[in-house]
Amino acid sequence: MSARFPENETARHLAKVDQLRQAGDAAGCVAELRTLMAMAGHASSHLLQEIGQRCTALGLHSEAESCFARARERHPSDPDFVYNHATALIALGQLAEAEAALDRVIMLRPGDSDAWYNRATLRKQTAQSNHVLAIEQRLGQRGASAQDDVPLLYALAKELEDLGEHERSFAALKRGADARRRRLAYKVGGDIETMTMIATSFNNEFFSRPHIGHEDARPIFVVGLPRSGSTLVDRILSSHSAVSSRGESTDLAMELTRAAGPVASKSELVLRSTQLDFQALGRQYCSHLRSGPVLRQIDKTPANFLYLGLIAAALPQARIVHIRRRPMDACYAMYKTLFRSAYPFSYDLQDLGRYWLAYDRLMAHWRKLLDPGQFLEVDYEDLVANQEAVSRRLVAHAGLAWEDGCLSFERNPEPSLTASAAQVRQPMYRSSVALWRRYQSQLAPLGALLREAGIDVDSSLAGSPQ
Secondary structure: OOOOOOHHHHHHHHHHHHHHHHOOOHHHHHHHHHHHHHHOOOOOHHHHHHHHHHHHHOOOHHHHHHHHHHHHHHOOOOHHHHHHHHHHHHHOOOHHHHHHHHHHHHHHOOOOHHHHHHHHOOOOOOOOOOOHHHHHHHHHHHOOOOOOHHHHHHHHHHHHHHOOOHHHHHHHHHHHHHHHHHOOOOOHHHHHHHHHHHHHHOOHHHHHOOOOOOOOOOEEEEEOOOOOOHHHHHHHHHOOOOEEEOOOOOHHHHHHHHHHOOOOOHHHHHHHHOOOOHHHHHHHHHOOOOOOOOOEEEEOOHHHHHHHHHHHHHOOOOEEEEEEOOHHHHHHHHHOOOOOOOOHHHHOHHHHHHHHHHHHHHHHHHHHHOOOOOEEEEEHHHHHHOHHHHHHHHHHHOOOOOOHHHHOHHHOOOOOOOOOOOHHHOOOOOOOOOHHHHHOOOOHHHHHHHHHOOOOOOOOOOOOOO
16 A cells, blocks of 8 residues: 555545445444555545544544544645634543634634634633623624524623623523524424333333343443433543443434334324334344443433333333433523524523423433332432442442543543533532522523423422422
8 A cells, every 4th residue: 555545545445434324334434444544544634634523423533633623734724624623632631722722713713603603602701801891792792683693692691691691691692592582493393202102001001021131331321401410421431441432323213213213294203113122132232332341321311311111121221310300400501502503492482491391301201110129219419419429339230340440530531422422521519519509580481381390490309209
């Protein structure tokens, strides 16, 4: 093989990577990517970007950072290359370097609103070091109808909250959330209907039937609503020497879709999902797990709470951890996070309240039916108040001996590319508990909706047994 790798050969390998990923062959996909990286030392910067993006999608963040760094070194004034490198640096926990990279992106391309928002999330802003004035100036230059104002408004809200300016923070946040919601055709009723169908279909009769699943004890599913502490649980568990994290994955949903085949509606998909070959489904899911010496592998996709009946049938040895958070804090935390294409219910307080209630009903359903040996619930507030005791429960639930390293999760070198990527690099803190009280008047419509449904928003824990 010559030192220079032909571009058309690189493109062929990239196409093979995509085919393997689509076919669900995770191991083959990773192997092909590693081969490609070893051979593509002299590939063009654009092809390095393509390789890096596929590495990111597969959770190979160190490899992605290497590709993006090489491309950036060749083109230090290309904002796309610098931005991609910043994303990889965030995943690896190199937050100061990531902030410097995003500073450069903004200097090169001031209109990149995503860069402004991502930079705001990397640390707690201070009176001595923040970007509030610059963001406000940028918003003033763009005009009220600019399409890219939403990330700027979320960035402004985040930085103002850090500075303790809560009235101004919520005003900016509401402007951003309202603008984002206006662009969506989403209707929360569809999600509520789906959750109701799931509970109706995965009922007592389903759980009373014998199911032959795939006997594999490696998977740990950490589920719940986003911004409720799933990343924190993930980091605590993956600080154990026998545990690794796969981050957030679509593997379970993809394998369900593949196994169910073409369907005309969500209701048909739910119905078919109760009649699958569960052993095959479990086996296919586990084909995505990494080979190696670790005993447990975490999938921390929050929305897997929809699939707990499937998990119980297809993977009877898997462990499930449900992380709960008090409803007002949970909903406010989602409301103030810009998820972009995910979680469309999070941009409107009424949507949020109705979705939370449907989620709470579904979790109450699972609580009654799932084997407590497989299913553990942890309250975020209990975890931050009693870190060691709850961490020991988590490790014991995984069937592992305790390791003190699980108390130092902030030193965990595993990559993280979630909305909590910066927070989990810090030791445990309690400042987010009851933070919603800073905004009681602004969040009053949400509180009223929950109270009307019988939820004690001041003291009840999400999904607490009545």
